[in-house]
Amino acid sequence: MGKTSDISDKVMTVEEAVHRFIKDGIQLSIGGFTVTRNPMAIVYEIIRQKIKNLHVVCHSQGQALDVLIGAGCVKRLEIAYGGNGRYAPTCIRFRRAAQNGEIELEDYSNYQMSLRFLAGALGIPFMATKSGLGSDILNIEGFPKEIRGTGKVAKEKFVVMQNPFNDGEDNVVLVPALNPDVALIHAQYVGEDGTVRIKGLTFADVEQAKSADVVIVTCEEIVPTSYIRAEPNLNSLPNFFVDAIIKVPYGAHPTACYGFYDYDPKYLNMYRKMASDDNLFREYLEEWVFSISSHNQYLNKVGAERLFSIKANPVVGYAVGLDRK
């Protein structure tokens, strides 16, 4: 056989993907982790298209989430961690929005959120875990009571139950499945057959993708089917889970993409500075998002020299000796 699917109906631009799939008020799952493989190209376009009232669900998110929140696109957030590593131990606009009560916010832990995506991916209503017992993550609810069970908000934040396979006292926490409307994933490779390959750490991207109704994948390269199928053990998602495929080199900038480029310390430091002041942040959005018409223009603005400085060494996968202070 060897005949492979036609992906011509899935290959599109970021503009088209956002226009077709990202609607006001949807539940959106963002892949990547803090400073790595954030789906930035799509996120910038969501801001440009002025999508509002997003219900974002993620485990540890950094740059993509912070820009989205700062641009006023997020109404509701379920999250374990909002930070950019040592470039912003707590994401600036996220912190500000939380402190000002500008978003509805619900805290979980990383494992809990990952298990919630896994439950969604497996089509089961919950997963059990010992994580969270006794803590305020269980004791304090962030969402107002009246939104429980509405839209994609779970009916209960958690359920604690006795393990029925144990006679002794043995509580476990059930965390509810997540099935977001859309998941955004940035991958290194997509095959011409639509197969997705994430290299380096996969975080919970595969679970996030499989739990979602619609999956949008941006990638560094679209590669021949024969290449992606020569090593099926390296692949992350088959084509039938993917709804939109967009080739966007450096599509995760200023976050990192293993084997392609490192995070951009200069950009992240600039961002921290501009995000810390409301006026500067408006300037930031104007300059780096709204006045940008394409990702190529964005990359021109970053500049070739900077892009070369963060280019990954192909053997070790990161930019050796990069000035990261």
Added chain:
Amino acid sequence: MGKTSDISDKVMTVEEAVHRFIKDGIQLSIGGFTVTRNPMAIVYEIIRQKIKNLHVVCHSQGQALDVLIGAGCVKRLEIAYGGNGRYAPTCIRFRRAAQNGEIELEDYSNYQMSLRFLAGALGIPFMATKSGLGSDILNIEGFPKEIRGTGKVAKEKFVVMQNPFNDGEDNVVLVPALNPDVALIHAQYVGEDGTVRIKGLTFADVEQAKSADVVIVTCEEIVPTSYIRAEPNLNSLPNFFVDAIIKVPYGAHPTACYGFYDYDPKYLNMYRKMASDDNLFREYLEEWVFSISSHNQYLNKVGAERLFSIKANPVVGYAVGLDRK
């Protein structure tokens, strides 16, 4: 850094591994699936060392399980499927033992067994699934009541509960975690640092290994650390999950090992014939297990010509054009 663990205390012979870790009456989990990557070298040695009363847990097992049952090593079995594909749609000695009431037998499904291993690997007491609702897998218990909750037998075969995150009628089945005493895995590669790499389909081997107290890995090759660490996305288990490492080329014969060799149709057909008659089966055991003192001797008996005929084409991973009738 780059300094790697010393595995000298883990590398041993099959004799040592069985002697140290496989005791009468333990719960044993067997990796592989029907005619592929069965840990045969270890299983033959278990029979030679006359280990008895094993409580075997697996999803779909073929050759390894059938020989173990036939040799009288198995007392108790939790299983989804006992077959060798088209070489024995139902495993012969398994069928006979079940029909004669010679083993305590409990039926689950493949997904249920896989989820039970996953629960064990995650350290949680159960997983939820929709599989099994209404069927006799739920309605009929195979194990006698008095052994429930003893040894490694779960207190309940299943628990059916209402999904607490749904107001409507919505039953789910909770399947109890498995944490076997020992898991047997046959892999293509182990690194000199102890990292395990399974190529081709992994079945539920990773979950089986991570759910077990002790993991014994036989492999086709032990390879340099630099090789196995050049592609961490291909690796299956870190060294700290592995207790015994044995290099046994063709260690899964007569079952297949992707990229190395195919199943051996002549052997499997011979086995089916000999397993179908009690006297012939005793001869089989004598000839192919008891009178064999090492796996090399076993391979000599199979013969170089046969081994070459099943050698895998390195590009497609199987023996192209092999006479498989």
Added chain:
Amino acid sequence: MKYTANEMMALSAGRMIKDGDIVFAGTGLSILAATAAKRIYAPKSVVFFETGGIDPTLDEMPMAVADLRTMSGAALNSGLIESFSIVGHKKLHTIAFLGAAQIDRYGNLNTTCIGDYHRPEVRFSGSGGANDVASLASSVITFMKHEKKRFVEKLHYMTSVGWYKGYDSRSKLGLKRGGVYGVVTNLCVMKFDEITKEIYLAEVYPGVSIEDVVKNTGFEIDTSRAVESSPPTEKELRILREEVDPQKLVL
């Protein structure tokens, strides 16, 4: 053009696959049906195996679902959990092929044993993934040898749930999707009534009489809706014989 019952069965089942379906295959006839469909009617369908092999090239026929041929050239080499999560994925229309030793009028299946479970007259392989796909897939197609002892009033063991006890009884169990779509035998194709979920004779193969079906079925069956199947076309047979199973391992 002459053809065998196996060929008619593979093509009858293959014709039920729609383009874009995600097809769960076992070995034997199911792989013939799935790959024939992909080459003839449904080029965008994807074949996968419970063992975790997603869309392998299948240049040779696998003899078991763990056969190395379910791995070669695949989109993904994963494992059982990934595979069953595909079977049940709400975003996908998944079709599963099953076989069985016994079937009842609601399409429930037995692949476990004949006689008492605890001391069976004949023990079979067990569920494997059959119970799972019967519980989770969008749709099941079952292959059966058409014999009275196989089409029974009451299964000796209900390994896999079809329409359970008919009407909405399946859904009430908690199984909100799926059910059996068709049964393909060496004599005919059977389907299930939309309301009662009882089996009925939908098609008889050319040269087979309705009476042949009735006398080989162990319960009463509605034959009022039966039509004659279209025989295999030359193209169907050629692809099946020359491309799908050139080694004649199943045909």
Added chain:
Amino acid sequence: MKYTANEMMALSAGRMIKDGDIVFAGTGLSILAATAAKRIYAPKSVVFFETGGIDPTLDEMPMAVADLRTMSGAALNSGLIESFSIVGHKKLHTIAFLGAAQIDRYGNLNTTCIGDYHRPEVRFSGSGGANDVASLASSVITFMKHEKKRFVEKLHYMTSVGWYKGYDSRSKLGLKRGGVYGVVTNLCVMKFDEITKEIYLAEVYPGVSIEDVVKNTGFEIDTSRAVESSPPTEKELRILREEVDPQKLVL
């Protein structure tokens, strides 16, 4: 030989790691402590990250747990679920390093907020994996800046459970293993009473007085068991400076 508080902290924590421990690291001091330990005291220990990076070479210091440097040369590049299943694995002795904004006398931690949760004065990053490792690891070691406002009678938010309310209260919650082993600050090392699970002063660093500790701690603390820490050796400092963080990103 002169040394900084950061160096003393990294080495104090590193000294708690035993050979063969599976060490869950974050960034900053924890990675210094873990990698120093591996090179000095515990060559068979393995460092891993919640993001799924198992035993990377760490030729350069990661600035985030998702840093590409947690992937390079690793034994495995997996994901969060695999990583947390290692944290809680009963076969392994897992040590986790955590930091926090607030800690109480039972080693419970706050990394979520100061003030009311719904309208906080200061919002922090949140749990991330902290709650998980505090729940699941064999043992937790916490780094703290030693300030009165951080060592508090009552946390504003209990993100991660240490010994909960003391005695066997942690186990009664359902958390059968784990708990906090030590707290490493810029002044001292604190441990927990075996029975009451209350914090006590175990070591003060050379040049630090017990009074310094008391006046920077927001609750009463048992100092009766305090001894002076051994200062860093030349070898420890050399390895830390030359091999572990030559780029001086943390030190």
